[in-house]
Amino acid sequence: MSGILDGKRILVTGVLTEGSIAFHAAKVAQEQGAEVVLTGFGRVTLVERIAKRLPKPTTVIEMDVTDQEHLDSLAAKVNEYFGDDEGIDGVVHSIAFGPQGAFNFLEADWADVSTALQVSAYSLKSLTMALLPLMEKRGGGSVVGITFDGSIAWPKYDWMGVAKAALESTGRYLARDLGGRNVRVNMVSAGPIKSMAAKSIPGFEELADVWNNRAPIGWDLTDPEPAGRGVVGLLSDFFPKTTGEVVHVDGGVHMMGA
Secondary structure, eight states: OOOTTTTOEEEEOOOOSTTSHHHHHHHHHHHTTOEEEEEESSOHHHHHHHHTTSSSOOOEEEOOTTOHHHHHHHHHHHHHHHTSSOOOSEEEEOOOOOOGGGGOTTTOOHHHHHHHHIIIIIHHHHHHHHHHHHHHTTTOEEEEEEEOOTTSOOTTTTHHHHHHHHHHHHHHHHHHHHGGGTEEEEEEEEOOOOOTGGGGSTTHHHHHHHHHHHOTTOOOTTOOHHHHHHHHHHHSTTOTTOOSOEEEESTTGGGOOO
């Protein structure tokens, strides 16, 4: 049985646990026929252990998106894994970080804010440009970022909310500038997931409670697969002329009035 990513090569960032959206994006991508390579930062051995739980074997390339040397060498490492120089078809950006100070909007200093913006938003541009030559070898590609609705001032989210708005805007500008190279750039705006990253967000339970009460088709905080499926859909050729878009996979909360 064929899958919607048959013959595709996809690089996925941000896999840390089985509870992450990135893990499920990688899992569904493999189930749909893609070859997948992962990147990890800091806890590479942990990511390697989690990678063994995917349906098919893969490897983990160490990458810090704030380290230019890592970015400069990424394409060569991807080629080394695949054993050729034939490129890749897609990239999943699932990278975000904010120091604790970034979760206090009025008191945060620039050091914390700049870190949140660089890691969570500017990295989409850095990662895409590092891998652009590999996508061009395949005649284009699809970049999908994972966001948390940047159009809303969420309780407790503070400068990370600003970073998500910047991420979504970065995606639009990349979509504008890379469209001529047949590279699509889109976002999946996912509802909250009880992931390891969520544990670092002060007041996460209060934030997540919005979904318990307002998702018209329901939302399971422990199930990242719907968001992962949304990512895979955008990686596929079923959306050949969709770019600069934010696709909500949030149970419908984004469209509910006050």
